[in-house]
Amino acid sequence: MESPKAVAPMAQALREAAEWVGCDSVRIERVDRPELAAPLTAAVT
Structure with a gap:
């Protein structure tokens, strides 16, 4: 990721990928x- 904007x-992409494989x-x-790391972790939950 280049910046906090990412x-x-x-x-969203990680959640979609997880759903796609049944996670x-x-x-x-x-x-x-x-x-x-902390902002991304918070955003995926």
Whole structure:
């Protein structure tokens, strides 16, 4: 992710991908920009 603006679209994409493969949850384990890990984690829940 290039900036905080990417958090919401990324969260949406991760939720959609999880649903597509039958998962009902997403866990963020690694983010290239560590300062965006907490906002992304909050956005996927």
